[in-house]
Amino acid sequence: xxxxxxxxxxxxxxxxxxxxxxxxxxxxxxxxxxxxxxxxxxxxxxxxxxxxxxxxxxxxxxxxxxxxxxxxxxxxxxxxxxxxxxxxxxxxxxxxxxxxxxxxxxxxxxxxxxxxxxxxxxxxxxxxxxxxxxxxxxxxxxxxxxxxxxxxxxxxxxxxxxxxxxxxxxxxxxxxxxxxxxxxxxxxxxxxxxxxxxxxxxxxxxxxxxxxxxxxxxxxxxxxxxxxxxxxxxxxxxxxxxxxxxxxxxxxxxxxxxxxxxxxxxxxxxxxxxxxxxxxxxxxxxxxxxxxxxxxxxxxxxxxxxxxxxxxxxxxxxxxxxxxxxxxxxxxxxxxxxxxxxxxxxxxxxxxxxxxxxxxxxxxxxxxxxxxxxxxxxxxxxxxxxxxxxxxxxxxxxxxxxxxxxxxxxxxxxxxxxxxxxxxxxxxxxxxxxxxxxxxxxxxxxxxxxxxxxxxxxxxxxxxxxxxxxxxxxxxxxxxxxxxxxxxxxxxxxxxxxxxxxxxxxxxxxxxxxxxxxxxxxxxxxxxxxxxxxxxxxxxxxxxxxxxxxxxxxxxxxxxxxxxxxxxxxxxxxxxxxxxxxxxxxxxxxxxxxxxxxxxxxxxxxxxxxxxxxxxxxxxxxxxxxxxxxxxxxxxxxxxxxxxxxxxxxxxxxxxxxxxxxxxxxxxxxxxxxxxxxxxxxxxxxxxxxxxxxxxxxxxxxxxxxxxxxxxxxxxxxxxxxxxxxxxx
RNA sequence: GCUGCUGUAGCUCAGUCGGUAGAGCGCGUCCUUGGUAAGGACGAGGUCAUGGGUUCAAGUCCCAUCAGCAGCUCCA
Numbered sequence: 001x002x003x004x005x006x007x008x009x010x011x012x013x014x015x016x017x018x019x020x021x022x023x024x025x026x027x028x029x030x031x032x033x034x035x036x037x038x039x040x041x042x043x044x045x046x047x048x049x050x051x052x053x054x055x056x057x058x059x060x061x062x063x064x065x066x067x068x069x070x071x072x073x074x075x076x077x078x079x080x081x082x083x084x085x086x087x088x089x090x091x092x093x094x095x096x097x098x099x100x101x102x103x104x105x106x107x108x109x110x111x112x113x114x115x116x117x118x119x120x121x122x123x124x125x126x127x128x129x130x131x132x133x134x135x136x137x138x139x140x141x142x143x144x145x146x147x148x149x150x151x152x153x154x155x156x157x158x159x160x161x162x163x164x165x166x167x168x169x170x171x172x173x174x175x176x177x178x179x180x181x182x183x184x185x186x187x188x189x190x191x192x193x194x195x196x197x198x199x200x201x202x203x204x205x206x207x208x209x210x211x212x213x214x215x216x217x218x219x220x221x222x223x224x225x226x227x228x229x230x231x232x233x234x235x236x237x238x239x240x241x242x243x244x245x246x247x248x249x250x251x252x253x254x255x256x257x258x259x260x261x262x263x264x265x266x267x268x269x270x271x272x273x274x275x276x277x278x279x280x281x282x283x284x285x286x287x288x289x290x291x292x293x294x295x296x297x298x299x300x301x302x303x304x305x306x307x308x309x310x311x312x313x314x315x316x317x318x319x320x321x322x323x324x325x326x327x328x329x330x331x332x333x334x335x336x337x338x339x340x341x342x343x344x345x346x347x348x349x350x351x352x353x354x355x356x357x358x359x360x361x362x363x364x365x366x367x368x369x370x371x372x373x374x375x376x377x378x379x380x381x382x383x384x385x386x387x388x389x390x391x392x393x394x395x396x397x398x399x400x401x402x403x404x405x406x407x408x409x410x411x412x413x414x415x416x417x418x419x420x421x422x423x424x425x426x427x428x429x430x431x432x433x434x435x436x437x438x439x440x441x442x443x444x445x446x447x448x449x450x451x452x453x454x455x456x457x458x459x460x461x462x463x464x465x466x467x468x469x470x471x472x473x474x475x476x477x478x479x480x481x482x483x484x485x486x487x488x489x490x491x492x493x494x495x496x497x498x499x500x501x502x503x504x505x506x507x508x509x510x511x512x513x514x515x516x517x518x519x520x521x522x523x524x525x526x527x528x529x530x531x532x533x534x535x536x537x538x539x540x541x542x543x544x545x546x547x548x549x550x551x552x553x554x555x556x557x558x559x560x561x562x563x564x565x566x567x568x569x570x571x572x573x574x575x576x577x578x579x580x581x582x583x584x585x586x587x588x589x590x591x592x593x594x595x596x597x598x599x600x601x602x603x604x605x606x607x608x609x610x611x612x613x614x615x616x617x618x619x620x621x622x623x624x625x626x627x628x629x630x631x632x633x634x635x636x637x638x639x640x641x642x643x644x645x646x647x648x649x650x651x652x653x654x655x656x657x658x659x660x661x662x663x664x665x666x667x668x669x670x671x672x673x674x675x676x677x678x679x680x681x682x683x684x685x686x687x688x689x690x691x692x693x694x695x696x697x698x699x700x701x702x703x704x705x706x707x708x709x710x711x712x713x714x715x716x717x718x719x720x721x722x723x724x725x726x727x728x729x
Numbered sequence: 730g731c732u733g734c735u736g737u738a739g740c741u742c743a744g745u746c747g748g749u750a751g752a753g754c755g756c757g758u759c760c761u762u763g764g765u766a767a768g769g770a771c772g773a774g775g776u777c778a779u780g781g782g783u784u785c786a787a788g789u790c791c792c793a794u795c796a797g798c799a800g801c802u803c804c805a
Contacts, residue, residue, distance in 0.1 A: 108800095116733065207800030208732025220732050223800065251797095256740080264778085264796050320805060322730095399805060433730050433803060434796095442804085530805055554805090581805090618762045646762070654766035668764060678764080686765055 002051060003059035011059055020047040021193055024064050031064065036072035036192045039063040044071050046141060046190040067199075067230035072192075074102050079139060079191045080129075080198050080228035081107040086183035087128035088224065092117070097185060098160050098211060098221050105238060106227035110209050112160060117222050122203040125224075129201060132181070136196025140179045141189060149175040153186060160211065161186045168212075200235035201228040244544050250596035251439040257601055257659065259592075259609075260440060269437040269444030271589055276609035279639070280595070281588050283607050285425055288449055288474060288584065295470060297421040297451055302403035304427055308393040310402040313562055315498060319531060320398060325431050325444075328394040333364035338393075341384050344377055400426035401556075401581060404452040405563045408577075413567040418577065419455035419463055425588070426450045440593030447588045453580040454565070457506070460578050464514045464536075464553065471538055471551045471584040478595060479604065479708030482541040484521040486549075487511055489534050491527030498532055503557035508534045511555060532558035542598040550591060554581040602660040602682070602710060606703045612640040613661045614677070615653065617668035619646040625672040629665060629692060636696045657682060663699060683710050 004012045004023055014023060020038035024031045024047070038047045040055050040062055051060050065072035081100035088111060089095055096112030111117070117125075144152055146165065153161040165175060165186070178187045180195060192198070209223040229235035254260045259277030266272060273281060289299065308327050311317035317324070329335050340357045343349040349357075358368045366387060372379045397403065404422045413420065427447045436442050455463050475483060489508050490497050497504070511534055515522045522536070529535060535554035539547050556579040559565075566574035585591035595603070605611055614630045616622035626642045633640035643652045649666060656664050665677035671689065679687040679695050690698075702709075 118734085205799065206733075209801050210731070221801090222733075225800085262797095268796075314805095316805065323804070401805090428805090430805080435730065435732095435801080436803065437797095532805080615765090616762095617764055620762065622762095646760095648761095648763050648768060649765065650763085651767055652765095657766055664765080666765065670764090680765060 004051065004062050005059040007063050014051075016052060017050050019050055020045075020062060020064060023051075023062060031066070034066040034068075035064050036067060036069075036197060037065040037075040037190050039065055039071060044075060044190055046139075046193075048138065048193045049141065073230065075190055076192050076198060076230070077102045077107045077228045078189075079195065080201050080226065081109050082139070082178065082180060082183065082185055082187070082191070083129050083132050083195055083198060083201075084125065084203065084224060084226050085109045085111075085185065086132055086180060087125050088117070089183060090128055091121070091124060094157070096160055097158055100185075103225075106204065106225060108223050108225045110211075110221040110223050112211075112221055117206050117224060119206065122206075125203050126201075129203075133195045133198050133201075135181065136194045137181045138194040139191035141176055141191075142179065143174050143176050145174050146172070149177075149186070152177075156184065158186075198228055199230055200232045201226060202235065202239070241544060245546065245597075248544070248597040248600045249439075250441070250593045253596050253601040254440065254593075259596065262439070262443075267444070268434060269432060269442070271440055271443050271445065277592065279609040280603060280607050281592055284478075284585065284588070284591070285449070287477065289423075291470065291474065292421075292423050292451070295421075295466070296419075297423040300404065300407055300422045300424050302397075302400065302407070302424060302426065304397060304429070305394045306397050306403060308395050309389075310406075311395050311398065314399070314402045314405075314559060315532070315562060316399055316402075317395065320430075323431050323433075324398050325396045325429055328396070330392040330394075331365070333361045333366035334388070334391055334393060336361055336364060337366060337384050337388055341381055341388070344381050344384070347377075396429035397426075398428055398430050400424055400428060400448065400450045401452055401559060401579070402563075404450075405559060405565065405579075408452075408454050408565060409563065413454075413577070415456055415567050415569045415575070418567055419453050419459055421451055421453045423451035440589040440596075443587075443589050446590070448583045449585045449588065449591075450581070450583050453582070454560075454567075454577045455580070456567070456569075456575065457578055460507075460510050460555065460580070461514055463580055464510060464555070465518070467553050467580065467582050468514065468518055468520065468536070471553065471582075474584045475538070475540060475551070477706050478607070480540050480542075480598070484523060484539050485515060486528070486537045486539050487515060487522050487524045487534070488528035488530075488537060489524055489526050490529045494527065496531055497529065499558045499561065504534070507555040507557055511536055530554055532556050540594075542594065546597075548590075548594050550586045550594065551584040552582065552586060555579075556581055599710075603662075604706065604708045604710075605662045605699065606706045608660075608662050609639065610641055610659070610661050611638045611699065611703075612663045612665055613652075613656045614640060614642045614665045614667060615649055615656070616642070616644070617649050617666065619644055621669070622667055622672060626667050629667055629677055632692055633665070633696065636700070638696075638699060653680065663695075665695065 001013050002016055002018060004014055004018075006012070012023065012026070014026070021032060021035055024035040035047050038045050040051070040060060041057065044065065045054050047064070051062065065075070078101070081102065084107075085097055085100055088109070092111075092113055092115060098110035098112060100109035101107065150162050150165055153165065165172075169175065175186060176188060177184055178189060178191055204225045204227055206225070207223050209221045211221055227235065227238060229238065254277065257276060258274045259280065260274055261272045262268075262270065263272065292299070305328065308317055326335070327338065329338070336357065340349075340361070343353075354373065358371055358373065361368050370383075372383055403426075404424070407422055408420060425447050427445060429445050432442055432444055437444070453463050453467070475481070490504055512524075515536065533554055533556040535552055537549050538551040540550050541547050559579050560576050565577050567577050569575045595607075603609070612633050614626045614633070616626035623644055626644070630640050630642045643656070645652065653664060653666075660682065662682050664680040666680060667677055671677055674689070674691075676689050676691050677695050678689045679698070681687055
């Protein structure tokens with residue numbers, strides 16, 4: 001007999017071969033039916049395996065995982081991924097299986113298959129899945145030794161599984177498999193007891209992927225995404241959330257409401273701000289500029305380009321070469337020599353090609369007569385570098401910091417004037433991979449609400465503290481109150497970071513101290529730091545529960561070193577300042593794009609491009625009074641227009657509603673006689689007649705308080721604490 | 730950058746088997762002058778993304794390019 005201890009402390013006796021499922025059945029039939037898996041000492045395991053196989057503990061600390069537990073949801077989804085793979089194998093004979101893990105809200109399975117899977121196929125895949133679920137066959141686990149396992153997968157024709165056992169799982173002495181009817185898959189598990197426990201599922205999308213995430217190995221896979229839930233109701237809520245997100249797509253709303261546009265004529269990832277989008281942006285910029293002035297920042301301006309040497313010194317140019325626009329050369333041969341150097345350094349330059357380059361460079365006016373063609377590679381590179389350095393090369397700036405550093409450096413600094421805070425809405429250019437571009441959220445030209453704070457090491461904590469306050473304040477001003485901070489730290493043992501060990505320790509400690517002290521919800525992430533220092537990123541949740549990385553605060557002990565910055569201390573000796581990079585919004589593009597989705601295009605009054613529209617009942621009789629009202633509203637500082645079309649007022653109201661104008665002012669005979677308006681609210685509808693002054697006061701109050709009145713919360717909750725499982729197989 | 734899918738009027742989309750290009754909304758003109766989410770009539774709008782190819786004939790089939798979408802990889 002074995003002893004089992006349940007979470008409430010009760011002890012039970014069970015036969016030696018008892019499983020968690022047996023324990024559940026002993027408590028109640030319904031519980032057994034709802035049991036998906038079990039948890040022993042925090043480890044999620046199969047409910048159908050004998051407890052003795054799973055632990056030596058006595059008594060066995062057992063928790064039954066049912067359709068009320070987030071952990072069970074992951075198990076069930078992973079089982080559903082197997083069901084999907086089984087269905088696909090039936091419909092596409094000869095398909096190769098790769099990986100099939102769970103992800104947030106669902107799962108995927110990667111297949112190796114020549115024939116493309118199309119959306120039209122989803123229905124029959126789901127049908128096959130329904131048939132498999134209806135059969136409710138059990139998931140059976142078994143083990144094989146390495147050699148047997150390789151032979152077994154070979155016999156099944158699963159070459160990728162063989163490869164994975166030989167490489168990824170080379171340390172595993174024996175391998176576990178799960179069988180479900182005719183379908184067998186190498187898998188760590190755990191799984192639900194039988195397929196019948198999958199109550200709601202759907203195949204969602206198909207996309208390309210790469211074997212083990214490596215694009216260079218040339219092995220293309222097809223990734224089929226699906227979702228699964230404990231009930232149809234939960235699934236419906238989730239699908240509705242996806243729909244809601246689609247309805248809020250800033251690319252669609254941005255076009256519809258004339259906020260921004262991205263055209264092939266201008267270029268991929270280069271955003272044109274239309275008047276209405278520019279209006280929203282400029283409200284935000286004015287707001288934060290005023291805030292910065294109040295907080296002791298000095299606004300500065302700097303150009304969009306800078307000499308390449310600036311970014312060589314900062315380290316950005318060599319580190320991010322591939323994600324920058326190519327340098328601009330003033331000499332005709334510049335680009336050629338640059339490509340020449342890179343080919344030499346890459347070791348991929350033939351003798352003939354080199355001679356051709358030599359000749360071509362000469363034609364373009366670069367004197368190559370003393371080029372050491374027979375010298376070492378280093379000598380040849382040095383010759384070309386030397387020439388290049390005599391030439392002007394510019395870079396579209398990928399960062400504002402080097403320019404701000406030059407402003408700091410332009411005069412001697414005393415500890416008395418620190419911190420120096422230089423702020424600029426600086427536009428930077430990054431050559432993002434084409435597949436990464438996404439509306440305003442990921443662009444190639446973006447404007448950061450950037451600033452750099454230069455301070456003494458002693459001031460770091462206080463500066464960081466104040467900066468966190470600023471970020472919190474600006475997020476609150478647009479009604480974003482649901483966020484957490486990700487503290488990105490270095491990864492021990494990696495060589496991608498610059499700067500001394502002591503500085504990193506100091507920086508990380510300072511950030512952690514202040515975050516602790518402010519009580520912000522934060523989480524540490526090793527390996528996510530920038531190459532020059534740790535950072536605190538604000539992860540903001542929007543009204544339908546999606547998380548966005550917006551503001552960032554980054555400590556930097558590196559650039560001051562590289563640019564040899566100093567200030568004179570009270571000891572009359574030079575000291576090294578510390579830099580803080582920070583951008584509360586992140587970039588204006590990304591921030592406004594996120595706001596469009598958060599507000600579903602319906603901006604709060606203080607940000608709305610058009611705040612009030614005056615609607616005359618009759619175009620010819622009330623046009624004059626409508627014009628007067630509009631002028632009064634404009635004089636009071638509102639963005640107001642008049643709708644003078646010869647349409648019925650119902651139709652004008654409908655259009656204004658669809659254009660998401662916050663307020664309408666209807667004017668007819670009565671209003672004209674009394675000097676009033678019939679105010680209509682986008683949200684609450686008709687507010688009745690009131691004097692114009694009263695309407696002005698009402699709107700003024702809403703704007704001054706930066707009120708956010710309409711943010712629809714999503715029905716979808718998901719599972720508290722749910723995370724994507726880390727599936728090894 | 731890679732894989733897959735897509736590209737028809739300002740917008741959203743039909744377009745069968747390869748046989749002279751369609752709708753709704755929007756826009757323009759005219760009629761209508763109205764009271765809180767669509768009044769009516771008429772009209773203008775397209776080198777079917779671009780460039781090649783196959784064919785008597787291409788929006789439709791093939792190739793390339795460009796752009797968009799989904800995903801992968803990346804993100805100072």
